[in-house]
Structure formats: structure tokens, C-alpha cells
Amino acid sequence: MEWVNAIVQGILIGGLYALFAAGLSLIFGVMRLVNIAHGDMIVAAAYVALVVVQATGLHPLASAVIVVPLMAALGYAMQRLLLNPTIGKDLLSPLLVTFGISVILQNGLLVAFTADSHRLAAGSIETASIQVAPGLALGVLPLVMFAASVLIIFGLELIFYRTSLGRAFRATSDDPEIAQLMKLDRNHVFGMAMALSAAIVAIAGIFLAIRTNFDPSAGPARLIFGFEAVIIGGLGNLWGTLAGGIALGVAQAIGAQISPGWQILAGHLVFFLVLAVRPRGLFPRMD
Amino acid sequence: MAVSFAIQRSTRLSRVTAIVALLLLAGLIAAPWWAGRANVRLLGEVYSFVALATLWNLMAGYAGLVSVGQQAYVGFGGYMLFALAMFLGIHPLAAIAIAGVAGAIIALPIAPLLFRLQGAYFAIGTWVLAEVFRLSFAQVSSLGGGSGTSLPAAIVVNIASDRGLREAAIYWTALTIAVASIAFVVLLLRSRMGLALTALRDSEVASESLGIDIWRTKLVVYTAVAGFTSMTGAFIFLQKLRISPDAAFSVNDWTAYVIFIAVIGGIGTIEGPIIGTILFFLLRETLADLGTTYLIVLGAVAILVMLRAPKGLWGYFVQRTGITLVPVRRRVVFPE
Numbered sequence: 300m301e302w303v304n305a306i307v308q309g310i311l312i313g314g315l316y317a318l319f320a321a322g323l324s325l326i327f328g329v330m331r332l333v334n335i336a337h338g339d340m341i342v343a344a345a346y347v348a349l350v351v352v353q354a355t356g357l358h359p360l361a362s363a364v365i366v367v368p369l370m371a372a373l374g375y376a377m378q379r380l381l382l383n384p385t386i387g388k389d390l391l392s393p394l395l396v397t398f399g400i401s402v403i404l405q406n407g408l409l410v411a412f413t414a415d416s417h418r419l420a421a422g423s424i425e426t427a428s429i430q431v432a433p434g435l436a437l438g439v440l441p442l443v444m445f446a447a448s449v450l451i452i453f454g455l456e457l458i459f460y461r462t463s464l465g466r467a468f469r470a471t472s473d474d475p476e477i478a479q480l481m482k483l484d485r486n487h488v489f490g491m492a493m494a495l496s497a498a499i500v501a502i503a504g505i506f507l508a509i510r511t512n513f514d515p516s517a518g519p520a521r522l523i524f525g526f527e528a529v530i531i532g533g534l535g536n537l538w539g540t541l542a543g544g545i546a547l548g549v550a551q552a553i554g555a556q557i558s559p560g561w562q563i564l565a566g567h568l569v570f571f572l573v574l575a576v577r578p579r580g581l582f583p584r585m586d
Numbered sequence: 587m588a589v590s591f592a593i594q595r596s597t598r599l600s601r602v603t604a605i606v607a608l609l610l611l612a613g614l615i616a617a618p619w620w621a622g623r624a625n626v627r628l629l630g631e632v633y634s635f636v637a638l639a640t641l642w643n644l645m646a647g648y649a650g651l652v653s654v655g656q657q658a659y660v661g662f663g664g665y666m667l668f669a670l671a672m673f674l675g676i677h678p679l680a681a682i683a684i685a686g687v688a689g690a691i692i693a694l695p696i697a698p699l700l701f702r703l704q705g706a707y708f709a710i711g712t713w714v715l716a717e718v719f720r721l722s723f724a725q726v727s728s729l730g731g732g733s734g735t736s737l738p739a740a741i742v743v744n745i746a747s748d749r750g751l752r753e754a755a756i757y758w759t760a761l762t763i764a765v766a767s768i769a770f771v772v773l774l775l776r777s778r779m780g781l782a783l784t785a786l787r788d789s790e791v792a793s794e795s796l797g798i799d800i801w802r803t804k805l806v807v808y809t810a811v812a813g814f815t816s817m818t819g820a821f822i823f824l825q826k827l828r829i830s831p832d833a834a835f836s837v838n839d840w841t842a843y844v845i846f847i848a849v850i851g852g853i854g855t856i857e858g859p860i861i862g863t864i865l866f867f868l869l870r871e872t873l874a875d876l877g878t879t880y881l882i883v884l885g886a887v888a889i890l891v892m893l894r895a896p897k898g899l900w901g902y903f904v905q906r907t908g909i910t911l912v913p914v915r916r917r918v919v920f921p922e
Contacts, residue, residue, distance in 0.1 A: 333706035335654065384893055390706050392892050394652055395849055399889040402842050406881045519837065523717060526710045530703065564721040567714055571699060574711075578702040 300434040302556060309552030311441040313545030314448035315510065318503040319525030320532070320540045321452055322496035328535060329468045329492040330386055332393050336401035338522030340497060343404050344370050344504025345513050349417055359419040359509050367501040374497025378490045386489065387475070401518065408515035416512040419505070444506050448544075451499060452537050458495070459537075468492055520563070527570040533580025542582055546573075591920050595776070603911040614761060618754035626757050630825055632867055633764035637818045638840065639847040639859035640764075641811045644771045647854035648783040649807040650790060655712025657841050658719045659689050659812045661834030663819030665723050668829055671741045673728075678737075678745055679759055682820040689816025690809050697808045701801065713837070720835035734830025742827065760821055767814050772856060772912060774810075779803060787854065838881065846888045852898025856912040861900050 323337050334340075344366060351362040381400065385392035427439040459465040470478040471488045479485050507513055507521065524547060532543025547566050554565025573581065596604075618626055638656065645651040666685035670676040676684065696715060703711040724732040746752040774780050782803050785793035794800050819840075823829045833839070843866065851862020866884075873880045895902040904910060 327707070331705060333710060335709070381889060381893070385896070390650075391646060391652055391853065392896050394706050394709060395845060396889050396892050398654060398842070398845060399885040399892070402838070402885040403882050403889075406878045406885070409878050410882070519713070523710065523714055526707070527714065530707065530711075534704075560721070560725055564718065564725075567718045567721070570714060571718070574699050574702055 302553075304435055305552040305556045306549055307435065307437065308441070309549035310545050311437075311445045311548070312510075312552070313528075313548030314445035314541070315503065315506055315544070316524045316528045316547050317452060317532075317541040317544030318448045318499060318506065319521050320528035320544055321455055321537065322499040322503070323522070323525045324529045324534075324537070324540055325455065325468075325496050325499070326492060327529075329472050330393075330489050331390070331472075332382070332386065332397070333526075334496070335394065335397040335522065336404055336518075337397075337496075337500070337525060338520065339401045339404040339408075339518030340370070340374075340500045341504045341507060341521045342513055342515065342518040343408060344497075344501045345419075345508035346408055346412060346417075346504075347501075348505045348508050349419060352419060359421050359505055363502060363505055366505060367498050370501035370504075371494040371498040374500070375490045375494040377497075378493035379486060382493070383486045383489055405515055405518055412515065414514055414516070416514040417508070418512045419508040421509045425509070440509065444510070447502070447506075449541065451502065452541055455495075455499075456537055464491060524566070527566060530580055531570060531573045533583040535584040536580075536582050539580060539582030539584075543580065546581065591918050593916050593918060595916055597910075599909060600911060611765065615758070618750070618757055623753065626753060627825070628867070630757050630760040630821075632863060633760040634818050634822050634825075635844065635847060635863045635866065636764045636860055637767040638815065638844045639851070639863055640767045640771055640856075641814050641818075642841075642844050643848045643853055643855075643859045644774070645807060645811050646848065647858075648775070648787050649804050650786060651804060651808060652706065652709045653712040654709045654837065654841050654845070655714070655716040656811075656815055656844065657835045657837055657839070658712065658716035659693070659815035660819035660822065660840040661716070661723065661831070662692065662719055663689055663816030663821075664823030664829050664834045665729060666816065667820035667823055668729060668735065668737060671737065672735075678741060678824055679755065682759060682763075682817055682824065685820035686813045686817030689819075690813030693809045693812030694805075697805050700808075701804060716835050716837070720831045723834070724831040730830065732831060734828065734833070736828045737824070756821075756825060760825075763814070763818055763821055767818070768856065768860075770810065770814065774807075775856075779806065783807070842881070843884070846884045848898075849888045850891050850898055852900030852902075852904075854897070855900050855904070857910075858898050858900040862898070865899075 319338070319341060323334060326332055326334050326337075347369060348359060348362045348366045351357060351365050352359055355362070355365075357364075377400070381396055382393055385396050421440065424440050424443070428436040429439065429442070430436050459468060467478070467483050467488045470481065470483060471485060475485055478488070503521075507517075527547050528540055528544035530543070531546050532539035532541065546569065550569040551562050551566040555562035557565070614629070617629055621629065638660070642653065642656055645653055663682075663685040666688050667678065667681045670681035670684055671678050700708055700711045700715065723729065729735055742752070746755050775783065782793065782798045785796065785798060786800060786803060790800060819834070823834065826833075847862035847866045848859050849862075850865060851860065852858025869884070870880065873883065876883070891898060897905065
């Protein structure tokens, strides 16, 4: 039962990993950019949520009303001011700019909030659980988060395939020059993609803050988990990414059952195993 | 009428540079006699960053392999030094060389895996690798596990009995590693493979269509850089005398600084990383009190350079003046 429990918890945390991954994958899909600052943006969002909760007394989940638009606006500005000027020529410059942003965010948070770890208290929902079977209880909060992650990925699919914004994303992704000839403003499309990614980052940040302790150095690990979920699941496939996140969560849970030191390592090893055996991921997009 | 021409590499300036560089090198070799003990130590640190930045630059600036995970090999080299010296009783200076070979050997099976990640995802893949190394070495209890270990004094004394001589030996090792790294990069770029690399840098698709084996070229660069980086890492931790997983595989110390050095100095040039390192240490010595803020300032400067002068300070200078000090380019010369 212990093992079943661990695996179920792994599946549930996989939803959060998929959320980390969704924003990363969106940016890569639209502009072939890997945002190294992605994890630090998630942690920054967690801190924004912390400040909002402390200042307004809102419930952490409700703080999304402020945190999501704020992060989206910041994401849009970051894209237009810092990233757009470097995109298009080669992959090196935008990558290194996001690396610079990552270092600045991390150390900026360190200056502003010290290295102490924080956590958002979500009240009674934190301890509520549903007894599924003897010895197997599901926390309400992890369930809610998992459901929210699935909904967000579903919503992203809708945006991508059913709206004009999604059409602009796909067109720019396929051929930026032709898209521009069709009167799509590349800079704005990229800005919107980063805004959408940052909105998902905001939710991921709030969930992270409720679920675990976080500190300014927590970003890179989130980036890596998101990245592993993308690669395990298969590039360009959002449902695959969810599967990738779950696979990673389960791998970590099983690793943790073996020995605490093995939790994160097991996830990394599964990533390399998938890379060796199925380099295109478990569910590559059909071309 | 046939046009007569010649292919030339060196210019008068590059020949002058070579002579000046040799004189400078002679001066630096003699540093233990003219510089104070603290300065010799500082120079050793400078050399290790010259080596790291030069090597990173070869991967990112020429082979299109942008790594944010070179700390994997810095830490690996450091741990190899400790393991070889402590468990096998190998002389530390010999252990540095062996660590380099070991780094290259371990990179050989890793490279094909990482190369499966397309474009920028490669960068994060290298980071995951560094994390795997960090977590794995944290599991080795004979090397101190998560809290790390110190190099026993008996091993340090073993380098040379006299303290002055010992410090000089460590210093010369660092100088050798830095000079060897630069020489390796220059010679590689001047070789047949260097031509392939330059073509690769300018356009992967075009160079592949001309018959360049991209995969093999990248493999050679990645493995060789891993070897040299491991050697540098072994030296760094010989100078520090203490190693722990967090210090050995620190992304800030061995990748962030190195990237900022290369970016600010000039990616894709030989001179850039050297100039970047000098600038980095000048800044560090003056802004050392700032601590965390120093990293923020460096990050901001690097972003500014990427936006305003993507070729870095040296690239900007070359663009303005047309001067190159290290002759890796071939130029066509028509007799007047």
C-alpha cells in the first residue's frame, strides 16, 4: 500500500510538473526559444503571491486574480524589451539573455527576501483528504491542483487550435516571415506568447508556494522538472507533456521510496533513459 | 589572364602579438619570483577562468553547443583529483592530468545522448547532467557525501616539501592549463576541423550540405572540452583544498561567471574570453563588497552587451578597427 500511495502522490505532483512544462513548451513552440529563466519566473510568481497574500489577506488561491495579470504584463514587457531584439538571428543570444534574466531574478529575490524559505498557508484545505481505500488517502489540495493543471492544458489546447491568437502562434511558429507578410506583428505575437506563458507560470508559482517551501534558489530545479516533462512526453504535444510530468512525478516518488537521496536523481535517470531509448519522447507529435 | 594571389594567415600585427605574447608568458612564468604570494594565488584563479571561458567559447561560439552545464566537468575533475589522491595515493599534479583524461572518457558516451536534444534544449540537458553528477557524488560517503571533504595535509605536502616551491608548482600547473587550452583552441581552429567549425558556426545547414560531418565535429569538440574542463576543475579544487557537491557543481561559479566573461569579452573570438576574464577580475576586486549585487550587475551588463554589441567588447573593437591579434582566419592577398 505504501508503494501505491507513493505512486498516486507521484501522479498528482506530475500535474504540477506538467504546468511547469506547459509554459516552457509554449515559448519553444512559438519562437524556438528555451527560456532559462522559466523556473526563476515561477519562484518570482510565488514571491509575488506571498506579497499579495500578506498585503491583502486574500486566500492564496484567490491571489491569482492579481498575480496572473501582473505576471502576464511583466512577461509581455520582458519579451518586447529584452528578448525580441535578439530573436531570429541565432539561438545563442536569446538563450543567453534569458540566462542573464535568470541570474538577476534569483539574486534580486535573494536581496529582497533573503535566503529564508517561505510557504503560503492555504488554510483547512491543506489537510483535507478523501479516503479512497484503506490506507490510501488523497489530499484535496493535490487533487484540486491536478484538476486545475489538466484544465489549464485543455484550455491551452483550445487557445492554440480554436482562437485567432492560437492561429497567430501557429503561423509564426511555422514561418515567421510569411506570417509577417500576412500582417501578423511578430513582436506582438511573441509578446502575447510570453504573456500567456507567464500567466501559466503565475498559477504554477502559487501552487508551488502552497505545496512546498520555496526560496530564491528554487528556480533552476523547477526549470529542469518542466524541461524533463517536455522531453519525456515528446515535443509539441501538450497531452504528452502531461504524461511526461506524471512519469517524472512517479519516478521521483519511487526513487524517494527507495532512499530520500534518490528522489530527484531517479527523475533525472528516467529522463536520460527516455532520451536513450525514445529520443523523441513517449508521445511524439504525429507529423 | 590568371589572377595571382596568395592565401595568408598571419599579419604583421599578429606576428608582433605572438612576440609580445611570448614575452608576457615568460614574465608570467617568472611570477612566483616577482609577485606576492596572494597575487600568485589570484593569478592561478585568473588562469582557471581564462581556461573555462576559452573552452566554453569554443563550444558556444564555434560548435553551436551552448552549455549551461560545464560545472558537471569542473566538479567531476575536482572529485577525481580528490579520489585519485586520497584512495590511490597518486601525486596531485599527475592526478590533474588523469582527471582530464577521465573527463573526456566519461563525456564520450554522454555526448550522443545530449546531442539528441535539439537546439536550445541541449543547454538545459547539460544542466540536468550536472545535477546528476552533483546528486551522485553527494551519495559517495567516502568522499564526504553531501557535506564534502578536505584534502589531507599529507597529500598536499607530497606535491613539494618546500612551501614556496609547492605554491609555484600549483601556479605553473594553472598557467600550463590555461596556455594549453588557448593553444588547443587556436590550433584546432587553424586545422581542417577548424574550417569545418567556422562553417558550422555560420550555417549548420550549408556546412552539412558541403559534406561536413556535423555530429562528429561536435563530438570531438564536446569531448575535448570536457577533458580540459575536468583538468581545470581538478586544479581549482587543488587550490581550494576542500570540495563539496554544492561548490563543485555550482552553476553560478562555473557557468554563470564563465558565460558572462565570454559574452562581455566577445563570443566567437580567441581574444574575447581573455579580455573578459581580466575585466571580470578587475570588476570583482573593486565590487567584491557588493556580494549578491555583483552577480546582478554582471547579469545586467551581459544582457546589455547581448542587446547592444552581441559580439562583445572585442568583437566591437574588431568591427571598428579590423584588427585581429590571433590569426585563425585565412585571407586572400593579391600582389600589387
